[in-house]
Amino acid sequence: MDVLAGWWDDYFWGAVVVGKVFFCSLALMIIFGLLGAMAKLSNSRVAQKIAGAYTVVFRGTPEILVVLLLYFGSAVVLTAIAQVFNPEIKFVDVPPFWAGTIAISIIVGSYATETFRGAFLGVHPGSIEAARALGMSDLQTFVYVRIPEMWRLALPPFGNHMLSLVKDTALISIIGLNETMFVAKQAITVTGKPFTMYIVVGAIYLGFSTVVTLFVMGAEKFGERTTVGAK
Amino acid sequence: MSFDLQLIIESLPVMLMGIGITFKLLVISGVLGLLLAICLLLMRISGLWYLNIPAQIYIYVFRGTPILVQIFIVYYGLPQFESVRESIFWPILREPTGCAILALSLNTGAYVSEILRGGVLGVDKGVLEAGSALGMSAHQKFIYITTPIATRLALPAYSNDVISLLKSTALASTITIADMTGIARTIVADTYAPYEIFISLAVVYMIFTFGLQKLFGIIEGYLGQYTKRE
Amino acid sequence: MKLPIFKKLAFGLASVLTIGMVSSVSAETLRVGMECTYAPFNYKTADGELAGYDVDVANGVGRIIGADLEFVCQEWDGMIPALLANKFDLIIASMSITEKRMKKIDFSGPYRFSTGRMLGPKSKEMDLFDDAGNPIPDNFKGLRVGLERATTYSNWFEEILPGADVVLYDGSEPLYLDLQNGRVDLIMTNPMKAHLKFLSKPDGAGFEFKGPTVDEVKYFGIGVGIGMRQGEDDLKGRLNTALKELINSGELEKYALKIFPFKLHKDEWGL
Numbered sequence: 001m002d003v004l005a006g007w008w009d010d011y012f013w014g015a016v017v018v019g020k021v022f023f024c025s026l027a028l029m030i031i032f033g034l035l036g037a038m039a040k041l042s043n044s045r046v047a048q049k050i051a052g053a054y055t056v057v058f059r060g061t062p063e064i065l066v067v068l069l070l071y072f073g074s075a076v077v078l079t080a081i082a083q084v085f086n087p088e089i090k091f092v093d094v095p096p097f098w099a100g101t102i103a104i105s106i107i108v109g110s111y112a113t114e115t116f117r118g119a120f121l122g123v124h125p126g127s128i129e130a131a132r133a134l135g136m137s138d139l140q141t142f143v144y145v146r147i148p149e150m151w152r153l154a155l156p157p158f159g160n161h162m163l164s165l166v167k168d169t170a171l172i173s174i175i176g177l178n179e180t181m182f183v184a185k186q187a188i189t190v191t192g193k194p195f196t197m198y199i200v201v202g203a204i205y206l207g208f209s210t211v212v213t214l215f216v217m218g219a220e221k222f223g224e225r226t227t228v229g230a231k
Numbered sequence: 232m233s234f235d236l237q238l239i240i241e242s243l244p245v246m247l248m249g250i251g252i253t254f255k256l257l258v259i260s261g262v263l264g265l266l267l268a269i270c271l272l273l274m275r276i277s278g279l280w281y282l283n284i285p286a287q288i289y290i291y292v293f294r295g296t297p298i299l300v301q302i303f304i305v306y307y308g309l310p311q312f313e314s315v316r317e318s319i320f321w322p323i324l325r326e327p328t329g330c331a332i333l334a335l336s337l338n339t340g341a342y343v344s345e346i347l348r349g350g351v352l353g354v355d356k357g358v359l360e361a362g363s364a365l366g367m368s369a370h371q372k373f374i375y376i377t378t379p380i381a382t383r384l385a386l387p388a389y390s391n392d393v394i395s396l397l398k399s400t401a402l403a404s405t406i407t408i409a410d411m412t413g414i415a416r417t418i419v420a421d422t423y424a425p426y427e428i429f430i431s432l433a434v435v436y437m438i439f440t441f442g443l444q445k446l447f448g449i450i451e452g453y454l455g456q457y458t459k460r461e
Numbered sequence: 462m463k464l465p466i467f468k469k470l471a472f473g474l475a476s477v478l479t480i481g482m483v484s485s486v487s488a489e490t491l492r493v494g495m496e497c498t499y500a501p502f503n504y505k506t507a508d509g510e511l512a513g514y515d516v517d518v519a520n521g522v523g524r525i526i527g528a529d530l531e532f533v534c535q536e537w538d539g540m541i542p543a544l545l546a547n548k549f550d551l552i553i554a555s556m557s558i559t560e561k562r563m564k565k566i567d568f569s570g571p572y573r574f575s576t577g578r579m580l581g582p583k584s585k586e587m588d589l590f591d592d593a594g595n596p597i598p599d600n601f602k603g604l605r606v607g608l609e610r611a612t613t614y615s616n617w618f619e620e621i622l623p624g625a626d627v628v629l630y631d632g633s634e635p636l637y638l639d640l641q642n643g644r645v646d647l648i649m650t651n652p653m654k655a656h657l658k659f660l661s662k663p664d665g666a667g668f669e670f671k672g673p674t675v676d677e678v679k680y681f682g683i684g685v686g687i688g689m690r691q692g693e694d695d696l697k698g699r700l701n702t703a704l705k706e707l708i709n710s711g712e713l714e715k716y717a718l719k720i721f722p723f724k725l726h727k728d729e730w731g732l
Contacts, residue, residue: 006507013509059394060440061433062401062412069433072425072539072546093547163294170297174405176534181300186505188307189498189634192664195308202296202304209295307635310642325644327628407628407635417629420538420611423545423565 004196007187014180015204021101021169021179022162022208028105029165033112040117051113058110064171066107071099071175100172108161108168115161119154120146152223159216166208170201180204235424239431242418246432249411253439256328256400256410260335261393267340272347286344293341298399301338306330306406331403339396346392350385351377383454390447394440401436411435489528492549493519497534498632500658501720502555514725517716518572518707519553522687525703536631538610541566544688551700552688555651557613559682567691569700571684572713573725576676577614578652580640580659583669587647590672601625607636607645614649617680640668647671653721684726705731 039051058066074094094102123146131141151158173181184197191197274286293301309315309324323329354377362372404413415432419425495503495515503515511532523530533549544552544566557575558568581587589600601622608615610629618627628645630636637659640648652674659665675681687700707713708731714724 010505010507010509056441057433057437060437062398062436064401064404064412065429065433065436068539069426069429071548072429072542167297170299173299174536175539176536178534181303182534184303185498185632185634187507188638189500189504190507192638193311194638195304195311198300198304198308202300205297205300206292206295213295307638310638310644316642325642327644405631407630409629413629416538417610419542423541425539425542425546 004187004200007183007191007197010183010187011180011200011204014178014183015208017097017177017179018166018169018204018208021097021104021172021177022165025101025105025108025165025169026162028102029109029112029161032105032109033116033161036109036113037116037120040113041120055110055113058107061107063104063107063168064174067100067103067171067175070094070103070106071096074099074102096172096175096177100169100175100177104165104168104172108164111164112158112161115154115157116150119150122153123149155216155220155223159213162212162216163209166212167205170205235427238422238424238427242415242422242428243431243435245418246411246414246428246435249409249414250435252328252403252408252410253397253400256331256335256403256408257393257397260332260339260400261396263332263336264339264343264396267336268343268347271340271344272351275344275348276351290341290344293338294345298334298338299402299405302331302334302402302406305334327403327406327408331400331406331408335396335399335403338399339392342392342395343389346385346388347381349388350381350383353384354380379454383451386447386451386454390444390451393447394443397439397443398436490531491523491528491551492531492533493551493553494533494535494540494543494549495519495552495554496537496540496632497532498634499537499555499654501654503553514573514716514720515553515555517719518687518704518713519551521707521712521716522553522700522703525706526699537612537633538631540611541688544690550689550696554688555685556688557682558684558686559613559616559680561616562682562688565691566688567693567697568686568688569697570704571682571686571726571730572704572707573685574653574676574727575613575681575683575685576652576674577617577649577681578655578674579647579649579671580655580668581647581671582640582643583667585646587671594673594675596621596672598622598624601647604646605644607639607648609633609636609650613681617675617677618649620680641665649675653725657720684730 036051036054039047042048071094127145127149128141131145136144169179170181173179173185176182180201184194184201187197188194271286271290274282275290277283305324306327309330315321315324323333358376358380359372362376367375400410401412403410404416407413409417411432415428419428422428495511497503497505497511499513499515501513503511503513506512516532519530519532531549533543535543535548535554537554540552540554540556541562543549552566555573555575556562556568558571562568579589587600587604588597590596601624603626605626605628606618607628607630608618610631615627615629618625628639630639633650633654636645636648636650639645641664652670655665655670660668660670687704689696689700704713708726708728713726717723717725
């Protein structure tokens with residue numbers, strides 16, 4: 001076990017990176033998912049087709065490919081876009097943290113789109129009618145009726161999406177992000193003990209997964225607090 | 232950003248040579264994973280604590296850690312031990328393909344067992360009561376009632392998992408396997424043209440996924456042929 | 462309803478671009494790409510510090526030309542694509558100056574020898590080279606060879622021994638690990654690293670060099686150099702001047718002596 005001495009703090013910082021990626025990608029994933037769901041539920045055929053393409057493309061492509069593509073391709077695409085605005089700019093670069101975070105948000109977002117869509121469809125029509133009868137505007141209906149019912153329906157699969165985000169972070173190590181897998185690779189170069197190093201990585205991720213799972217369980221309890229007869 | 236079509240046309244056949252390996256990983260891991268999942272499922276619903284708890288722990292660990300980590304532990308980690316290298320399993324563990332199949336099966340087994348359990352729990356109690364009323368034993372009920380209904384219920388979620396498994400096979404490239412992704416990475420390293428290669432590779436995977444979805448759609452239609460009233 | 466969300470998204474994208482733009486406009490900061498897992502040339506110590514011959518060279522050169530350095534870790538097989546995609550400005554990662562690579566990127570003058578040698582278990586008799594130093598293809602049959610992707614070694618093998626049973630790895634460490642546990646029978650790698658990190662350690666006790674050192678210029682180039690994008694002649698000039706200074710002042714030799722009992726360059730490179 002003393003082979004790990006000196007590496008604990010590196011692992012700690014690697015875990016911090018995992019946490020940062022998680023929170024950033026969580027926010028982005030919710031944004032992408034909501035946008036996609038609303039596009040699919042909207043009346044615009046164009047929006048539906050675009051959202052449809054979004055889900056098909058990113059549910060059918062391996063995550064590792066999306067990460068690699070975004071890492072290499074993003075700089076070129078963004079530079080081209082930026083040069084339209086300001087020809088002085090020689091390049092715009094997306095560091096591995098963002099390339100990876102955006103990549104996994106887009107991927108899990110495509111699953112979240114389906115989850116949110118199903119959840120929105122699951123809102124009782126009766127509740128919407130009641131809101132109309134009370135004279136609520138569209139915005140009020142959305143905020144006070146749709147969202148509260150919808151997030152409770154979406155919670156179990158959404159919990160799975162959060163877990164996917166945690167685990168997909170390991171893939172970003174392949175483009176050089178200094179999270180736990182990368183720390184392990186460096187440690188192995190010096191210590192030559194791959195099993196030990198990777199087990200630590202596994203334990204760290206298991207820790208994160210546990211925290212997320214507990215959070216989801218807590219959120220479910222919170223959601224049910226006003227429901228009579230909840231199991 | 233110049234898009235080198237010529238490169239894609241030249242590289243696609245090379246990458247498709249890896250499709251055999253991708254397919255092999257998918258099918259073998261899928262089958263082994265399913266068998267493992269059934270075992271885990273039976274352990275989970277057995278009601279016996281000494282079967283239930285270990286199964287739950289196994290599922291918790293394998294669903295809570297990234298598949299990449301699991302692959303690395305099996306391939307790079309296990310040979311650290313002398314005992315592994317001298318065991319009878321070494322011929323399998325020596326081969327990267329063997330390690331990939333092992334890791335993928337262990338992983339998908341955990342996920343699929345939860346999916347199957349969801350299917351089993353979804354079987355209507357009324358139907359089971361009808362079985363009891365007809366004098367069926369617990370075994371008979373499980374085989375003739377629960378299994379067909381649970382299979383049909385679990386199928387959509389299972390098809391999602393098979394597609395996930397397909398995407399996970401791409402990770403085999405990180406342990407030297409020359410599957411489609413592995414070949415693609417070698418081509419990229421030689422030609423320094425990442426986007427043409429990776430985009431065309433992504434298209435190949437999407438086509439593969441589409442095919443799988445269609446296949447499962449047919450199976451679902453066939454199994455659900457008597458429930459079409461909905 | 463869509464507006465607030467779009468605003469958030471637009472803000473997010475704008476900040477990413479701004480961060481990128483800021484990093485593009487700052488004064489002489491050069492980003493250096495390296496593997497970070499290739500001891501003893503570029504690796505991370507337990508303290509999280511980068512160390513090794515390449516790191517020393519980078520720091521030395523940066524000091525002389527007056528630039529701040531930012532190190533970026535990159536997997537080997539993506540090193541050149543990443544340079545071309547502007548992920549960093551220089552490659553100081555023990556990358557050999559080969560004709561193939563020169564088609565896509567530019568190199569400074571060399572700062573280290575580049576050679577390859579094969580390693581295999583002592584227990585296996587391998588007669589791989591004839592007296593003239595040419596490999597005997599037939600004797601490679603039945604042997605599984607481990608090589609790192611996109612290296613001079615894998616290139617050499619591809620051209621000279623196309624029929625060999627080759628397994629490609631993402632990094633060099635897994636190569637040694639798999640040689641030790643018998644997954645591959647033979648590897649080809651940097652002999653200096655092999656000697657220092659492997660053969661002289663207990664783990665490498667059962668292994669030895671198989672065959673002579675290979676240093677065909679066609680495959681290994683004249684040495685390893687600093688890689689950069691094409692068209693940066695000004696930078697190249699400054700780097701070459703800096704390297705020559707390091708060689709002539711004896712500093713380059715000092716870096717080598719930190720790790721090996723010999724220097725890793727030819728004095729004539731300083732002229």
